[in-house]
Amino acid sequence: MAQQRVIRVSTEQPTCVVCVVGTEISLALSGCVPKGATYFDVHGTSGLRVKVIYNPELVTKPTGTPRWPLNSDVEVVVGINGPSRAVNDNKVRVSYCGPSGETLASAWLYLTCMAISLDADTSRSGVVQTSTTNKTKWTWGPDGEGAVLLVNCDRDGPSSGNTDNAYPYVRSHTDLQDMSLVILTTEGPAGISDNHTLLLQVSMFDAAKLRVFHAGGNASLSSYEHVLGSDKLSYTVECSGGKEQNSFFVEGLAFPDAGFDGLVSLNATLLEACGQNSPAIPVFSDTVVFRVAPWIMTPNILKPLEVFVCSIEERANNKNFLEAVRALAKEANCKLTVCPEVENRGDRWIQDEMEFGYVEAPHKMFPVVFDSPRNRELQDFPFKRILGPDFGYVTREPENGRVSSLDSFGNLEVSPPVTVKGKEYPLGRILIGSSFPRSGSRKMAKIVRDFLYAQKVQSPVELYSDWLLVGHVDEFVTFIPACDRKGFRLLLASPLACYKLFKEKQKEGYGEAALFEGLEGVERKTLDEILADETVYDDNKYAQSCIDWNRSILKRELGLSERDIIDIPQLFASKGGGAHAFFPDMVNMLVLGKHLAIPKPFGPIIGGQCCLEEKVRSLLEPLDLTCTFIDDFFSYHVWSGEVHCGTNVLREPFSFHWWNIVP
């Protein structure tokens, strides 16, 4: 239904009204019916569409002279075809007639028509189409409509400082490119503005989520005026007549979150003055709805662009580890960025400090780092070193400052695209390690989980990771690319697979072969010793049960079958408080395309080869992947982490556009 405005006519003087193209006028006729009138007739000039709406069960359409009965079963609606060339150039005449057809009086309506359209890139093509319809709803899917807003959380500069959207002015021309263009088109004769005002508006709630700049006439940055946002809820747009276009640039201030579904609206409202002492009142409103683009995570199967690793020189230096990662990054054609000790201050867990993702609008896309609330010595690195031109930054910290190990982002992963019982997740699903619901157990902070859930497009799955001392999902689960089937395999740490392997080797007569051979200061453990140790057995039966519970969740929530899963031999041990890897945790690997950097397990050497490495190679190399085993024993493993915990990867975004999802 078109926007309708009720207008009352009078037989005493013409009623003059300004109306907007695309809307309708519902004529109220009963206000001035002359005595004795029973019928009416109505005519409009050519720029108008005059329709008489009646209930055919109650009213017979007049034939010959169009005379309509004067009662509430007949309504007159006037549509407007296009903007006026002069004030009052469209006219409607209502003739009131007596029973025998004689005209008793006439009422005139003079209409000045104006075109007003507030437009954004609602078709998601990258450019703004003007005079579009269906702007008030935002719909998902390939046939969906609705504009997209980016949180302007990068720092195009010019100088350092905060993210661009912390400043109520346009910082640079590149800053402008992160914003969404809105065009307000008006057309009408001069003279309307005497008693009409056109406002651009935002609601109090939305004003906290966006900021609008009005493009001035020239290219200088200072000509972009901050007109809406925060305490600025409305802005008067000058219309002097003729066809005019005002350009506005809109930036998002906040990501979708608990209590904010991501939708924000801008309104263009026409106000009509109504006497000297009365406030103006609204007579037309056009709305454009935006959805703030979600923060999207990138799974292991996406192409790696840049690897991050810390350089540690003091206690337990990682010199050799760093060189191994550097070599692999080179092979994988990835940039390597080393976070120097002066910045990492001895904190080597760069995986835990941050998670890379991105935001996308049809006109622009840039990566965004999510800074975890863990806040150890690497705390300043994401803001100081990652945030920059076209590289955004977001963080969430619980108000009480209380975080647990489960708030580290080694505990935040994302699956490749999956289809579950017919429901598609083309951007995969987020995996969060959580506790099995029990009083007092550790859980990722609500503020972080709320943020992740609110992004909507990678619907999170909560796994049970609290059985582990550190408690991160990357300690028992990872994904690797595969050229067949679903395009990936799920790798799960498997104590049983390890027992099976060790028993086989024992049976083959290698019971004396030992783990940790040649590692200085580390006690070697023979297969015979390990297989005879009941504590180790109990610990691993427990670990296997916990992983099996997660296996069921993963199969159900990612729609996987056993054939999508590969069991990687691994043993765990229990310290007070939870399980940890007994030898370097092989699933805790770095995935760079076809190159896997796997923690070197220091397993029993049999026939000159580590039997764990040999087993893993035999499982993964048939998938056309190369396995490089990297020694992280003293530099990471003994500190309760491995290769994955000590690295981080910026990856290419999905080619699939998030707005094409139907969540």
Add this chain to the structure above:
Amino acid sequence: MAQQRVIRVSTEQPTCVVCVVGTEISLALSGCVPKGATYFDVHGTSGLRVKVIYNPELVTKPTGTPRWPLNSDVEVVVGINGPSRAVNDNKVRVSYCGPSGETLASAWLYLTCMAISLDADTSRSGVVQTSTTNKTKWTWGPDGEGAVLLVNCDRDGPSSGNTDNAYPYVRSHTDLQDMSLVILTTEGPAGISDNHTLLLQVSMFDAAKLRVFHAGGNASLSSYEHVLGSDKLSYTVECSGGKEQNSFFVEGLAFPDAGFDGLVSLNATLLEACGQNSPAIPVFSDTVVFRVAPWIMTPNILKPLEVFVCSIEERANNKNFLEAVRALAKEANCKLTVCPEVENRGDRWIQDEMEFGYVEAPHKMFPVVFDSPRNRELQDFPFKRILGPDFGYVTREPENGRVSSLDSFGNLEVSPPVTVKGKEYPLGRILIGSSFPRSGSRKMAKIVRDFLYAQKVQSPVELYSDWLLVGHVDEFVTFIPACDRKGFRLLLASPLACYKLFKEKQKEGYGEAALFEGLEGVERKTLDEILADETVYDDNKYAQSCIDWNRSILKRELGLSERDIIDIPQLFASKGGGAHAFFPDMVNMLVLGKHLAIPKPFGPIIGGQCCLEEKVRSLLEPLDLTCTFIDDFFSYHVWSGEVHCGTNVLREPFSFHWWNIVP
């Protein structure tokens, strides 16, 4: 997909497992394949369904002797038909065979099957069906499924005090009837509980929204133990064997609101012990989801049950008014409750203090008063006098305590059921008076608006009421029942209808007839004077424009046409700050079925009759309604309110069940 659990078999000793009826076991065969084995065969005892799942493109189903290739393209899934009679009474044998068919080794799985089902009234019939499926989703509509929880916000007592859900114990047997029953059924052989624990659980978030009591063996209130809610997140349910049923009673603590969609879950989880030093791990979980029933408002067209009015004896006493309301309530067959001066403390605006609504579950329904945050002298009345047995109470107050006149509930109404562009609103839509979005304008408090929106089933429409001094929607809009068309009419205050009437009367020669005739101390105003007064004209042109803007919104958002609207003659005047009724505001009426209590307008007496009353009668009496004009001039009108502001009505709930909506 049924819940699946991965179980690994061994050729060394039988694997003993407890499993749950309705779930499946995915057999991991690869862990103990004997050397040389290439095929396997699998058999189960009669209580089991053993299925071999394979990809027919890769695997050929064996004919004759069922021998399956040992690779990951073949999976074995075991379904469980019913509970075991004895421990380990179900068995599965996997035979590993060599290339020529000889059995090399066998692995045995011993299964003890247990039935576990957590059930609530998911079919919405008023009673709990056991062993239901589809409990984890809550769906709307006539075919929807999912249980309902009431916020136990009434006060069944025994004594006074707070609402029942403020107490962590069952207060009385009637208190129990407000709760939803949950039955946990278990069946299995004795002896399982040695290394298995069954927990009833709730998440940390949901624990703040509900409370669970466990029914003891007897009828005494003290036998109902508080087991879940607040800091109680899990409760161990004893299972000694055989078929057992545990009954739990669940009460809601919080209505849907911003940040709470109304959905809460209870889980029954089976834990398996896993060695002496390891925590138990989850092996099965059943979930039942509830939706907390929304608070529902009752429109004017519903049958009135009880009328509330204040007795004011001091300044501007309302003795006559009270008698008139009493007489009409009697005629309408309604109870009348008078709030005495000692309780109202001179505050006569009982409409503004509270709004009546109700909550409904399939097993129980009761009215709930929503106490407005306006907090004037009537502030304690809803809690002290309305809250009681089967009469609930809810309130929302902004944290900063700042409220405006728009937070009074004269500004909160609800339409009758409507259909808008094919979308049904079988419980009508809430109407909230708001400001036209402009900096600094008054708006209903966010916390109240959030609450109203979160109820979901009466999707609110925001009107523009801030143009009025008091700013309430009931100053210009009301609904009356009608036997034809949509079952109601929308009444709108109409300055133009009033001008038209007055001009007609002036033309007929009654220009000397006056408003306010006979009202002591009030200056009479003749029609000639009013029609010549340009300030009055400007004020009313403005008022009409504001009402017309609302008329457009109402037509669009309630799907109304002009024929659904009746214009009630009314004039407004402007004081500094906004408009108010020039003479008693007739749409501000009390609707009691077919009886309308309309503010007596004191219009010009023509031919012995007030021409305003005559006009209104001519508009409304054809709808089979009776109009009683009640003098509220000195008792309400001069204090900026009218009949509706001074009364409140408890109505019958809708017969339509809210869960049948598709919102």
